[in-house]
Structures are given as C-alpha cells and as structure tokens.
Amino acid sequence: MLPDWVEPVARYMLVEGLVGTLQIAAIALAGSVLVGITFGTLLTIKFLPLRGLIRLYIEVWRGLPILVTIFVIFFALPAVSQQLEFDALTAAAIGLILWGSAQVAEATRGAVQSIPREQHEAASALGFGWIGRHSFVIMPQALRRLLPPLVSLLVNIIQNTTIAQVIGATELLEAGERQSERLVAPAPIGLGEIHAFEIYAGVMVVFFLISFPLTRLAAVLEKRLV
Amino acid sequence: MNFALVATFLTDLTSFVSDNFDELAAGLRRTLVLSAIAIAGAFFIGLVLGAARAHRIPVISPLAAIYVEVIRNTPILVQIFFLYFGLPQVGVRLDAFTVAWLAVTIWGGAFNTENFRAGFEAVPHRYREAGLALGFSRVATFLNVTLPIGGRIALPSSINTYISVLKNTSLMYVIAYPELTTTALQIQALTLETVETFTVLAVTYLVLVWTMSALIRLLEARLALPEERS
Numbered sequence: 434m435l436p437d438w439v440e441p442v443a444r445y446m447l448v449e450g451l452v453g454t455l456q457i458a459a460i461a462l463a464g465s466v467l468v469g470i471t472f473g474t475l476l477t478i479k480f481l482p483l484r485g486l487i488r489l490y491i492e493v494w495r496g497l498p499i500l501v502t503i504f505v506i507f508f509a510l511p512a513v514s515q516q517l518e519f520d521a522l523t524a525a526a527i528g529l530i531l532w533g534s535a536q537v538a539e540a541t542r543g544a545v546q547s548i549p550r551e552q553h554e555a556a557s558a559l560g561f562g563w564i565g566r567h568s569f570v571i572m573p574q575a576l577r578r579l580l581p582p583l584v585s586l587l588v589n590i591i592q593n594t595t596i597a598q599v600i601g602a603t604e605l606l607e608a609g610e611r612q613s614e615r616l617v618a619p620a621p622i623g624l625g626e627i628h629a630f631e632i633y634a635g636v637m638v639v640f641f642l643i644s645f646p647l648t649r650l651a652a653v654l655e656k657r658l659v
Numbered sequence: 660m661n662f663a664l665v666a667t668f669l670t671d672l673t674s675f676v677s678d679n680f681d682e683l684a685a686g687l688r689r690t691l692v693l694s695a696i697a698i699a700g701a702f703f704i705g706l707v708l709g710a711a712r713a714h715r716i717p718v719i720s721p722l723a724a725i726y727v728e729v730i731r732n733t734p735i736l737v738q739i740f741f742l743y744f745g746l747p748q749v750g751v752r753l754d755a756f757t758v759a760w761l762a763v764t765i766w767g768g769a770f771n772t773e774n775f776r777a778g779f780e781a782v783p784h785r786y787r788e789a790g791l792a793l794g795f796s797r798v799a800t801f802l803n804v805t806l807p808i809g810g811r812i813a814l815p816s817s818i819n820t821y822i823s824v825l826k827n828t829s830l831m832y833v834i835a836y837p838e839l840t841t842t843a844l845q846i847q848a849l850t851l852e853t854v855e856t857f858t859v860l861a862v863t864y865l866v867l868v869w870t871m872s873a874l875i876r877l878l879e880a881r882l883a884l885p886e887e888r889s
Contacts (some may be wrong), residue, residue: 496864497868595736606734637737639767
C-alpha cells in the first residue's frame with residue numbers, strides 16, 4: 434500500500450494545485466483564441482500601418498521567453514503605475530495570453546488566407562459587410578483548419594502554466610513544491626523526510642496524463658481535417 | 660508622448676547598462692554558452708534518434724518514441740525541478756550548470772527527434788530505392804540521399820526548436836544558475852531599478868531571438884531544395 438504521507442499531499446496537489454493550473458489554462462486559452470483570431474483576421478487586411486502593428490505584437494510576444502514576459506507584467510508594470518498591479522495568477526494568465534494570442538494570430542492568418550476568394554465574393558454578393566462576412570462565412574470554414582493548431586496550443590498553454598510557479602501562483606508545480614518543503618519540516622508539520630523525487634515525478638505523471646491524449650487528438654485532427 | 664520623459668529614460672537606461680555591464684555581459688555569455696551546448700546536443704540527438712525512428716530500427720526506435728512522448732508531454736520546468744530537486748533524494752547530485760545544459764539538451768533533443776523523423780520520412784521512398792539500386796549500402800544511402808534531402812525538409816521546424824531552446828534557458832532562473840535572466844533579477848534586487856532592468860532584459864532577448872531567426876532565414880534560403888528555390 435501507499436505510505437501515509439501520500440494521501441494528504443496528493444489531495445492538496447490536486448484540489449489546490451491542479452484546479453489552479455486548469456484555471457490559468459482556461460483563462461489563457463479563451464483569451465489567446467479571442468485576441469489571436471481577431472488579430473489574425475485583421476492581419477489579412479491590406480492596410481500597412483495596421484499590419485505593421487500586429488506584426489510587431491506577434492514578433493515581440495513570440496520572441497520573448499514567457500518567463501520574461503510574466504516578470505515584466507508582475508514586477509515592472511507596478512513600478513510604472515500602481516494601477517497596473519496584478520496578483521500572480523492574473524499576471525501569469527496575461528503573460529500566457531500575450532504569447533498564445535501571437536501564436537493563434539499567425540495560424541489564423543494562414544487559415545483565413547486559405548479560404549478561396551470566391552467565398553469572400555459570394556458573401557459580399559449576399560450583402561454581408563466585412564465583419565459579417567468574416568464571422569459567418571470565412572471564420573466557420575477557417576476554424577476547421579485552425580482546430581489542430583489550437584489543440585497543440587492548449588497542450589503548450591497547460592505546460593506553460595507551470596511558469597506561474599516562479600511568481601508564486603498556486604498551480605500544480607507550486608503545490609508540489611509546498612508539499613515537498615512541508616514534508617522536510619520536523620514532526621508536527623512534516624515528517625523530516627525528503628520526498629521531492631516522488632512528488633515531482635507525480636507532477637510529471639499528472640501533466641503527461643493530461644497532455645498525451647491531447648497531442649494524440651491534435652495528430653488525428655491534423656490527418657482528418659487538412 | 661512626453662519627449663523629455665523619454666529622453667530621461669534613455670539616459671537612465673544607458674547609465675544602467677554601463678553600471679552593470681560586466682554582470683550583464685557575464686550573464687549573456689552564460690546564456691549563449693548554454694544555448695550553444697544545447698543546440699549542438701539537440702542536433703546530434705535529433706539526427707541519431709530521428710534516423711532510428713524513420714528507419715524503424717528495432718529496440719532504439721520504440722525507446723526513442725517513449726523518450727519523445729515523455730519529454731514533449733511534460734513541462735520543461737517540472738523536468739528541471741525533477742533533475743535539480745528530485746534526483747538528489749536518490750543520490751544523483753547535479754550542480755546547477757549541469758542541470759541547466761542537460762535539461763535544455765534533453766528537451767531540444769526530444770523535439771528535434773520528431774522534426775528529423777518527419778523530415779526523413781518525407782523523403783520519397785523511390786529515392787532510397789534508387790540509392791540502394793546503385794549499390795550504396797544502407798548507411799551510405801542514408802548519408803548521401805536521405806540526410807541531405809530530409810535534413811533540409813526538417814530545417815525550418817528544427818530551427819524553431821533551437822530558438823525555443825534559447826528562450827528556455829531563461830527557466831534556469833529557478834535553479835539560480837546565473838544566466839541572463841537570473842543575473843538581471845539579481846541586479847534588480849540590488850539596485851531596485853525595476854523598469855530599467857526589465858527593459859534591458861526584454862530587449863536583449865528580442866535582439867537575440869530576432870537575430871537568430873534572421874540568420875536562420877538566410878541559411879534556409881541557401882540550403883533550400885533546388886525545386887523550392889524561387
């Protein structure tokens with residue numbers, strides 16, 4: 434059987450940690466898709482200043498390590514203005530959205546451009562404006578092409594939520610670290626034992642169980658839809 | 660835009676850089692050394708295991724598949740924690756530098772194995788058959804036919820992996836290895852010049868990553884397969 438220390442540690446890691454991880458991931462995914470699809474569609478407009486700005490946005494947030502982006506949001510923004518002070522979870526989510534939306538924007542541009550011109554013309558002939566044409570005619574078709582990269586993005590977002598640990602947000606890795614440190618403490622609090630090996634191996638197993646089916650799904654979708 | 664404010668900030672930045680130049684340069688050098696080791700290692704791992712995967716070499720190919728899936732489906736930050744904080748419990752003590760280069764090499768190697776496998780598998784089967792029909796051995800066919808063509812097909816995706824390797828060296832902050840990010844945060848803690856520190860840090864990474872992708876685009880154009888050259 435499992436030793437006694439495992440049960441409370443695992444419960445804390447799943448109830449506090451995993452829930453935090455999924456929370457950050459859900460916010461980051463929703464934000465990345467929303468911002469990314471908007472920017473990616475705007476990128477297909479042939480208006481240079483706008484395209485330049487979105488390009489810059491994409492290249493900056495794709496170019497920076499996510500850790501540095503999160504540090505900038507968490508440490509540098511509050512130094513500029515008091516109003517820009519975020520808690521760790523929000524700062525991590527914003528950092529992931531900036532990075533994720535840059536990825537989605539790039540993928541969306543390709544997906545929208547892959548829709549034949551006739552679709553645009555037919556939609557215009559039916560009286561759709563630019564917004565209506567993209568939301569009701571082009572995007573539903575582009576989404577098919579976008580689905581495999583979005584599933585891969587979800588995997589990457591879930592894995593990158595661990596970076597929130599560095600600024601102390603409660604997620605799976607942070608929960609594991611707290612428990613590992615607690616167990617080292619003497620008797621009433623911990624056990625005076627080191628269990629870092631089992632705990633971090635456990636964190637890896639949980640991430641693997643979540644990510645592996647999703648990467649398989651992305652591969653299957655890629656074969657089926659494209 | 661307040662022009663005077665921008666001017667003051669730029670002078671601040673210059674004095675910040677000149678005040679902390681030695682530390683920043685040392686940090687940057689360590690980031691570059693780590694990246695160079697890891698890129699070379701990832702190239703080698705990717706080449707060998709990618710070839711093993713593409714040619715379905717018994718024993719090695721399934722083991723390589725497990726390695727790739729484990730590394731790709733777990734966060735690199737947890738891998739770093741496991742190597743640095745988990746392994747000492749079972750008697751394996753690695754110093755920060757070893758964990759730093761090892762973690763990014765293992766990570767890059769896994770992604771590169773997949774890049775090279777896809778590249779080698781994209782080489783039309785008839786090319787390989789032609790090589791064998793001309794009397795080349797299997798190894799010679801690989802070196803003269805599959806590698807030059809498949810390697811170029813794998814180039815764009817493997818290059819993205821190398822850029823990610825460079826960016827991932829920043830994660831060595833968690834084990835306090837004094838590369839660029841760790842150094843910058845130490846300077847920030849001492850000087851409290853928060854905005855200057857993070858501006859310099861972010862700009863340095865952008866310059867590194869943008870230069871790397873520009874250089875690589877040149878290389879890609881030079882190495883493009885003849886039929887894709889425009």
